[in-house]
Amino acid sequence: MSGGSFSKVGVVGLGTMGAGIAEVLARGGLAVVGIEINDEALARGRGHLDDSTGRAVKRGKLTEEGRREILDRITLSTAFADLADCDLVIEAVPERLELKRRVFAELDKVCRADAVLATNTSSLSVTDIAITTGRPAQVVGVHFFNPAPVMRLVEVIGTVVTEPGAVTRVADLVRGLGKTPVVVGDRAGFVANRLLFGYLNQAAAMYGSGHATLEDIDTAMKVGAGLPMGPFTLMDLIGLDTCLEVLEAIYRETRDRRHAPAPVLRELVTAGLLGRKTGRGFHPYG
Numbered sequence: 001m002s003g004g005s006f007s008k009v010g011v012v013g014l015g016t017m018g019a020g021i022a023e024v025l026a027r028g029g030l031a032v033v034g035i036e037i038n039d040e041a042l043a044r045g046r047g048h049l050d051d052s053t054g055r056a057v058k059r060g061k062l063t064e065e066g067r068r069e070i071l072d073r074i075t076l077s078t079a080f081a082d083l084a085d086c087d088l089v090i091e092a093v094p095e096r097l098e099l100k101r102r103v104f105a106e107l108d109k110v111c112r113a114d115a116v117l118a119t120n121t122s123s124l125s126v127t128d129i130a131i132t133t134g135r136p137a138q139v140v141g142v143h144f145f146n147p148a149p150v151m152r153l154v155e156v157i158g159t160v161v162t163e164p165g166a167v168t169r170v171a172d173l174v175r176g177l178g179k180t181p182v183v184v185g186d187r188a189g190f191v192a193n194r195l196l197f198g199y200l201n202q203a204a205a206m207y208g209s210g211h212a213t214l215e216d217i218d219t220a221m222k223v224g225a226g227l228p229m230g231p232f233t234l235m236d237l238i239g240l241d242t243c244l245e246v247l248e249a250i251y252r253e254t255r256d257r258r259h260a261p262a263p264v265l266r267e268l269v270t271a272g273l274l275g276r277k278t279g280r281g282f283h284p285y286g
């Protein structure tokens, strides 16, 4: 595997997605700089990396030596200045436009003039983020799926101002990492979420109206439709806050009622029950 025209890649934000992306890049042989906001968040990011690679060792998919090599390729830091010599930086901070715009303004200052800047946003406009930099032609979306080390699809998003060469270089990187890129335009939900979330939202509405139990809806789709997970198990994996954000973004753009968030989803998010990451969402965990 290889990083194509990229050799050193920064990842900003080491939550579930950022840590997964850092692992994928390091597994592909790239030098990775992982950035978090403070030491506590950095320790959490290191924990995600340790857990995920530890799981691979336990399953006999990776040797302890291989694991050490992967982790050694990842430098962790709280200083944006450590991204100065990266060819590509992928931002994976929470889905708040103002936060992402602040991160990109900072990246624009510290990164090399020829570096490509990418956002892993799943619901915000890549164009809105790109225009906060002085290099919108070198800004792309690179949308990984959860869990990033496992899911093979990566959506690569070019905006109306993205230079086509930047999209091609990032798509080549994705291929080099053993994943499958699809190139899509900057529309809410891109392709996969735009199609997936109408279904997930309908499942939530069905449960909310007493149509069937969570367990029975999950079982119907898993056993009957051959999906790897039922809709509620999947929403809990994605995070209910993320699900709500994705639905709101698609609804804002399309006004398609299928994407008007089901009330039960909003209630769970308000109550802080966000899925696996908080120990309870539609289902309880742990």
Ligand code: CAA
Pocket (backbone or CB within 6 Å): 052, 055, 056, 059, 061, 122, 144, 145, 146, 147, 148, 149, 150, 151, 193, 228, 229, 234, 238, 242, 246
């Ligand atoms: N991190 C790293 N690896 C993980 C993992 C995680 N969180 N969860 C599972 N894995 C790995 C396991 O180690 C295992 O690897 P090997 O085959 O190499 O041993 C493999 O995945 C299968 O795991 P399990 O046998 O434990 O479990 P499973 O067979 O039920 O598969 C799953 C788990 C891969 C998550 C599968 O259920 C699945 O594909 N679910 C659907 C996931 C999906 O649709 N994701 C997209 C969500 S939409 C999105 O992410 C976009 C967005 O913007 C919100």
